[in-house]
Structure formats: structure tokens, C-alpha cells
Amino acid sequence: MPPPPRLPSLAVLPLPNRGLGVIARTPIPRGTRIFSEHPLLALRHDQDASDVYAASRLLTQEQRAVLMGLSGNGAESSLEGVGGRERRAWRWLHVGPRLGTKTELMRLWKFPTVRRLKRHMAVLSIFRSNAFDLGNAATWQQAVFPTISRLNHACVPNAQGNFHEGTGKFNVHTIRDVQEGEEVTLNYLQEVGMVRNARREKLSKGYGFECGCPACDLGMERGRVGEKRRVEMQRTLGEYARGVGEGQPGGVGEKEKELRTFEAFIEMFEGEGIAGRELAAMYFESSRLHKALGNHDEALRCADKGLFIDEDCLGTDHAIYQTGRETVEALRSLAVSEGPLRAVAAG
Numbered sequence: 001m002p003p004p005p006r007l008p009s010l011a012v013l014p015l016p017n018r019g020l021g022v023i024a025r026t027p028i029p030r031g032t033r034i035f036s037e038h039p040l041l042a043l044r045h046d047q048d049a050s051d052v053y054a055a056s057r058l059l060t061q062e063q064r065a066v067l068m069g070l071s072g073n074g075a076e077s078s079l080e081g082v083g084g085r086e087r088r089a090w091r092w093l094h095v096g097p098r099l100g101t102k103t104e105l106m107r108l109w110k111f112p113t114v115r116r117l118k119r120h121m122a123v124l125s126i127f128r129s130n131a132f133d134l135g136n137a138a139t140w141q142q143a144v145f146p147t148i149s150r151l152n153h154a155c156v157p158n159a160q161g162n163f164h165e166g167t168g169k170f171n172v173h174t175i176r177d178v179q180e181g182e183e184v185t186l187n188y189l190q191e192v193g194m195v196r197n198a199r200r201e202k203l204s205k206g207y208g209f210e211c212g213c214p215a216c217d218l219g220m221e222r223g224r225v226g227e228k229r230r231v232e233m234q235r236t237l238g239e240y241a242r243g244v245g246e247g248q249p250g251g252v253g254e255k256e257k258e259l260r261t262f263e264a265f266i267e268m269f270e271g272e273g274i275a276g277r278e279l280a281a282m283y284f285e286s287s288r289l290h291k292a293l294g295n296h297d298e299a300l301r302c303a304d305k306g307l308f309i310d311e312d313c314l315g316t317d318h319a320i321y322q323t324g325r326e327t328v329e330a331l332r333s334l335a336v337s338e339g340p341l342r343a344v345a346a347g
């Protein structure tokens with residue numbers, strides 16, 4: 001069994017058609033740090049999927065039991081991007097020995113026994129189905145966590161995980177108020193603003209499930225409106241990408257165009273209920289552009305908004321939050337130093 005969640009207000013429970021999930025036993029306000037865990041099994045930037053099994057051999061028996069208690073998507077499609085050795089081994093196990101004799105294959109792929117090969121593939125499958133992409137984390141590229149990996153996916157989730165370099169832990173915060181009895185969810189996909197089909201294909205291939213979250217349900221008004229917004233957003237983004245470089249580089253026109261694209265993103269995110277780091281980043285980008293265009297009040301307003309969102313999703317102990325606070329303070333002192341000039345001009 002996985003270790004108990006850190007807060008008594010959460011429970012890991014079986015859910016209809018969703019395997020296990022994490023449920024709030026009491027209301028949880030937004031901005032609450034609900035999990036903070038070290039990786040159970042992780043890959044460094046210089047490692048790849050073929051190193052997963054070797055890394056798993058370093059776990060204690062207890063850690064290994066927690067790992068093997070997570071569920072894996074055993075489909076071949078989940079091995080996308082994995083080296084040929086593992087893919088051939090998968091086919092040999094599933095398609096059958098007509099691909100070669102056991103002895104030949106064991107010698108060729110350096111698996112001492114079929115039992116070892118099966119264990120290797122089981123660990124790999126669990127890792128591929130449960131690992132989080134840690135993006136820009138300095139040490140790790142991907143990691144599985146003891147309890148956090150139990151959280152299910154939603155395309156518009158109510159929680160978000162961010163890696164804290166200082167503590168080496170992955171912190172999960174609620175990014176909106178969570179009701180009693182509600183499932184706590186994370187977005188497994190890195191890319192934001194993806195349309196329904198693209199999201200579903202990635203989830204089905206990588207994690208082996210058909211997403212049935214409200215954002216994917218086109219039978220409901222909410223799903224349809226959200227999908228329309230995302231399609232529109234992708235179109236705006238495409239137009240922006242095509243338009244880049246047409247104007248004078250770094251010119252006012254280019255900056256205004258960039259600003260409008262970020263504003264469109266913010267509108268879509270907020271309309272969809274997407275919060276967290278990606279929304280905060282859009283506000284900070286808008287702030288940077290407003291500042292460059294000389295709109296210092298707007299620059300401060302956007303940075304303030306970004307910082308407020310970062311406080312909820314990262315916590316005040318995160319380096320990104322602290323950088324954001326410095327940005328806000330610098331903009332505030334700029335506004336103060338400009339104050340008297342403006343008063344003179346107005347007088």
C-alpha cells in the first residue's frame with residue numbers, strides 16, 4: 001500500500017472506472033500544499049528509459065513494493081520514444097517467440113532470464129505510466145512519486161505540482177478551492193491550450209486511458225465552449241507565429257502583437273478555469289511587454305496578478321515566486337519614482 005497522504009483531509013480510494021484516485025474528505029482552500037514528496041524513482045537528464053530498471057534495483061524492498069503497487073499501461077504505444085531493445089523485447093513477450101528463440105534473444109539483448117525481462121518491462125511500464133515530466137528541474141527529467149503518482153489526470157485540474165530545487169521535493173498545491181468529496185487532479189500534459197483530439201491522443205498513447213474529464217465531454221455545454229476557445233486560441237497562436245519577423249524586430253508593433261497574443265491566452269485560460277504556473281507566466285510576459293511599451297501601471301498590475309497566482313501554485317518558498325516578488329517590487333518603486341513627475345504634468 002502507498003504511504004498515507006500527508007493530510008488527513010485526503011484519502012486514496014477506488015473510483016468507478018478510474019482505478020484509484022485521491023479524494024478530498026474536507027473542503028481544501030486554493031493555495032494549500034497538499035503533497036510534498038521526494039521522487040521514488042527518477043531519471044537524470046543524461047539517462048533514458050533503458051536506465052529505469054537499473055535505477056529500480058537500487059530501491060529498498062519497501063520502496064519497490066510501493067512502486068510495483070502503481071498501475072502501468074502495458075500497451076506497446078506507451079513505449080513511444082523508448083529504445084529498440086525494449087520495444088523488441090515487448091514484441092517478443094507479446095507477439096510470441098516466432099521473432100527468435102529465447103537463447104538468441106537473451107544473448108542479443110543481454111537479459112539474463114525471461115523472468116528478468118518480464119520484470120524489466122513491468123517496471124518500465126509503471127514508470128512510463130506514472131512519471132511526471134519535471135521540465136527544467138536541474139537534476140531530474142522525469143520522476144515517479146509514492147503518493148502524488150496516484151493523482152489522476154484532468155485537462156482542467158484543481159491542483160498542480162511543481163518541483164522545488166532547494167528541497168528536492170515535488171510540491172502539489174490546490175489551484176482552486178476543492179469541495180468535500182471532490183477528486184484532486186493534475187494535468188499530465190506539459191503543453192497547454194491543446195485541442196481535445198490532440199490531448200486525447202497523447203493521453204491514450206502515453207498513459208493508456210480515454211480522458212472523460214468535463215473539458216473533454218463535448219456532450220456538455222462546458223466541453224463545447226472550452227473546445228471552441230482552444231481552437232480559436234490555436235488559430236491566434238498560428239497567426240502570431242506566421243506574423244513573427246514581418247514587422248521591425250523588437251519594434252513597438254511587434255511588441256503590441258506579442259502582447260495581444262498573451263492577452264488572448266490569459267482570456268482563454270481564465271475562461272476555461274486553467275490556473276497555476278502557466279497562467280502566472282502569461283501575466284509576467286504581459287507585464288514585461290507593458291513595461292517595454294511604457295505602460296508602467298499595467299506592467300505592475302499584471303506582475304501583481306502573476307505573483308498572486310504563483311503564491312497559490314508554488315508557495316512563497318519557491319525560487320520562481322521570489323523572482324516574481326522582486327519583479328513586482330522593482331515595478332512598484334518605478335511607479336513611486338514616477339509619481340511626482342506625473343503630478344507635476346497633471347498640475
Ligand SMILES: [Zn+2]
Binds near residue numbers: 216
Ligand atoms: Zn480531458
